[in-house]
Amino acid sequence: MTPDLHIRLASLSDAVEIARMSRRLIEHGLPWSWQPERVARAIASPNTNVAVVREQDELVGFGIMEYWETDAHLVLFAVRPERQRQGVGTSLLTWLEASAVVAGSERIRVEARRDNFAARSFYNEHGYHELRIKRRMYSGTADGVHLEKWLRTRGDA
Structure with a gap:
């Protein structure tokens, strides 16, 4: 596990780096749909969390989670290849899942x-x-x- 990992909500200044990382790690070989403007809209959306992990001013990972009535949708998720298998992704996913629980989501x-x-x-x-x-x-x-992934059933509260 990565100690002292700081996960925070993205700011608009993160949009270009997130878009570039999406292009390189997720959208390779496909049309580039998560360009900076779209990422910025997600950051500004009240129904979306965009979480980032930075180390020494470098973007290490990010996740974009949309919240619907009872479901959450993990739209994009990436960790730099050199930081994979070091707990960064697990920490980021755990943070996003906890946010989904707080938002009342039943599943992701x-x-x-x-x-x-x-x-x-x-x-x-x-x-x-x-x-x-x-x-x-x-x-x-x-x-x-x-x-x-089911977080809770309708009977849980």
């Missing part, structure tokens, strides 16, 4: 590319279950996998 939904075995394994290790494969989910070319 997320998608990953079918061929992204590292992401699928990461989510599985953290209690997410694969529901289905959707062919050509990403820009009509790459297959995706829908995953979910």
Whole structure:
């Protein structure tokens, strides 16, 4: 586990770096849909948390979580490759999941590319279950996998 990891909500000044990291680590080979303007809108949205981890002024990881009526949707999630398997992703995901619980979410939904075995394994290790494969989910070319994690049932309060 990474000691003294500081996770905070993103500010508008983080938008360009988040967009670039998304392009490089998530959207590679696809049209770039999470450009700085879209990230900035997510940061400003009252129904979205954009969390970041920075070390020495460098963006190490981020997560974008949207909140719906009873579900949360982890829209984007990335950690720099050189910092993966060091607890950064786990800490960031735990922070986002705790925020979803506070927001009243019953479950979290997320998608990953079918061929992204590292992401699928990461989510599985953290209690997410694969529901289905959707062919050509990403820009009509790459297959995706829908995953979910139940945080509570309707009877829990």
